[in-house]
Amino acid sequence: MSRIVRLETFHNEFVCFVRATAEDGAFGWxxxxxxxxxxxxxxxxxxxxxxxxxADASDIGGLVRLIxxxxxxxxxxxxxxxxxxxxxxxxxxAGRRAGKPVxxxxxxxxxxxxxxxxxxxxxxxxxxxxxRLVRFCAEQGFTxxxxxxxxxxxxxxxxxxxxxxxxxxxxxxxxxxxxxxxxDANSGFSVARAITxxxxxxxxxxxxxxxxxxxxxxxxxxEVTLAxxxxxxxxxxxxxxxxxxRMIDMRAVDVVQPDVMYxxxxxxxxxxxxxxxxxxxxxxxxxxxxxxxxxxxxxxxxAIPNAGKYLELSIEGDDYYPWQRDLFVATPYAVAEGHVxxxxxxxxxxxxxxxxxxxxxxxxxxxxxxxxxxxGALYHKGGKP
Numbered sequence: 001m002s003r004i005v006r007l008e009t010f011h012n013e014f015v016c017f018v019r020a021t022a023e024d025g026a027f028g029w030x031x032x033x034x035x036x037x038x039x040x041x042x043x044x045x046x047x048x049x050x051x052x053x054x055a056d057a058s059d060i061g062g063l064v065r066l067i068x069x070x071x072x073x074x075x076x077x078x079x080x081x082x083x084x085x086x087x088x089x090x091x092x093x094a095g096r097r098a099g100k101p102v103x104x105x106x107x108x109x110x111x112x113x114x115x116x117x118x119x120x121x122x123x124x125x126x127x128x129x130x131x132r133l134v135r136f137c138a139e140q141g142f143t144x145x146x147x148x149x150x151x152x153x154x155x156x157x158x159x160x161x162x163x164x165x166x167x168x169x170x171x172x173x174x175x176x177x178x179x180x181x182x183x184d185a186n187s188g189f190s191v192a193r194a195i196t197x198x199x200x201x202x203x204x205x206x207x208x209x210x211x212x213x214x215x216x217x218x219x220x221x222x223e224v225t226l227a228x229x230x231x232x233x234x235x236x237x238x239x240x241x242x243x244x245x246r247m248i249d250m251r252a253v254d255v256v257q258p259d260v261m262y263x264x265x266x267x268x269x270x271x272x273x274x275x276x277x278x279x280x281x282x283x284x285x286x287x288x289x290x291x292x293x294x295x296x297x298x299x300x301x302x303a304i305p306n307a308g309k310y311l312e313l314s315i316e317g318d319d320y321y322p323w324q325r326d327l328f329v330a331t332p333y334a335v336a337e338g339h340v341x342x343x344x345x346x347x348x349x350x351x352x353x354x355x356x357x358x359x360x361x362x363x364x365x366x367x368x369x370x371x372x373x374x375x376g377a378l379y380h381k382g383g384k385p
Contacts, residue, residue, distance in 0.1 A: 001056045002026065005367040007049050009085070010352075010360040011041040014323035015291055017352050017360075018044065018085035020093055022057045028093025029352055031292035033081035033261035034323075038361070044082040045363060047071045052086055053367045060090045061267045080239040080264035087265020088296055088348075095347035101299065103342050106270065108303030112339035115313035116144035116182060120288065120320065122151065122159040126167035130174035136315050137179055141337035144180035144310050146208070147171050149197065150188025153214065157188075164197060172204040180309065182208035187215050191223050198228040208233055208284075210257070218243075222252040231255050235272075236286030239263050244272050248279045255308060259286040260296045269300060277306040284308025289316075290324050290333055295350055298342050313340060326353050 006021040009032075016037035018030040032040040051067045064087055071079055095102045101110050117136045119129060133145045149164045151157050158164050172181055183206055189197060194212035201209055210233045213220040225232040233255040238244060239262055247253065258272045273283045283306050287297040294313065301307045313333065318325045329351040333340055343349040 002058065003054050003367065004052055004057045004090075005054075006364065007044075007052060007086070008362065008364045009041045009044055010357050010362050011037045012323070012360055013038050015327065016041045016044070016085060017292075017357070018089045020052075020057065020086065020089035022093065026057070026093050026097045028089045028091065028096060028347060029292075029350070030085045030087065030089030030092060030265075031261065032085035033259075034289060034291055034293070040078060040081045040085075041361070041363065043078045044085055045365060047074060047079060048082050048086050049365045053365060057090055057093060060087060060094070060265075063090070064265065064267050075240070077239060077262070080262060080268075083264035083268075084261045087267050088260070088292065091266050091296075092347035097346075099346050101342060101344055101349055102266070102296075102347060103299040103302040106266070106299070106303040108299065108301075108342075110342045110344040111302065112336075112341050113298050113301055113311050114144070114309065114338060115142065115311040115335065115340050116146055116180065117142040117315045118288065118312045119145070119147045120314060120316045122148045122163075126163070126170035129167060130171045132315075133171060134174050137175065137338075140335040141339075142335070143178065143338045144182065145171075145175060146182035146184060146210075146312070148186065149183045150185040152186040152188060154186075154188040156190050156193045165200070168197075168200055168204050168206070172206060180208075181206040182210065184210040185212045187211045187213060189213055191220050194224045195227045198224060198230055198232075202228065202230050207231055208255070210234065211236070218247055218250065218252040222250055225251065225253060233257050233284065236288075237262060239268075241268075241271065244275060248275050248281060251279075251281075253281075255282050255284050257284055257286045259288075259293065260300065261293045262286075266296055266300065270304070273300070273304045273306060277304070280306075282306050282308045284310065285312070287312045287314075289314050289321055291327060292348065292350070295332055295348050298340060299348065302342055311340065326356055329353055 002022040008019045010017045016032040021027040231254040234253045235257045256276045263269045287294040
């Protein structure tokens, strides 16, 4: 057994990286979920660190379950987001220790992963979006692309009147045959409107219909799923295993889409993938930005037998996500012929940029100075104003 003796966070408002170090000097890098990362860092140090310091670094799933039990009065998104930082750091440590990529540790292998070009934009006209996606497919070889319809949680309003009815056929025709077509409604429609739009999608050769109705209403989602031939997909926001079991048991969706970071890490995401596999459902995870979440998802997709057809790969650059800039020493997301590659480097195969770390807020907790009663003072040690 090698105990965890140091846990560090490096964060700004959008990203929080976690470094875990074991008593033998082995270390690993992980990440909590993006956005409100400064809040998630506080949750990490308050609710994750006290149970993780001194624990066996190799029993990742066991430690995650222990923390869930110890922090049972605080279930929810932030606990899961914070757990992701610990879980993914320990998987990276395990890979570095073994000299193998995480993919190989979970039954996969390094190699290419087919990706789809994922547009995050709604403030874009149908013709501009069509031109953009056609260009990305031509330049980088993507054979699948996704764009946005409706308005996020829009209650049947559109980003502007008529946009959904226009963008569906315009983009679909522009992409043409040979490109798999996906859309995301981000919980935008009522059941009746979602079904009407879904039939329009089917008529235009689109095969993936994401979050057509409010994601939290599984009965409404199932009603849409039963009414349409197109694959209805969802689950990116969900972290609770009871919700996942209900979603899968009732066949609310045709394809499950857990997000590694929202879920609480790789270990819990693998549980969802196994539940879906047992029910005969594919798993196409959500990975909407180019932080560590997409790399973790790449490793996952090489390993699970019910992996979906492709990886979500955001095509939005630093102009849209300025906080993505210079996270890594070298970009791990180079696209060739519509594929990205899981390397044979140990762990996740990435290194965090030292310059980015220098600009972040750093907080450290170490087992040699740790005690629960002293934690309030320890938490502030190393923090930068």
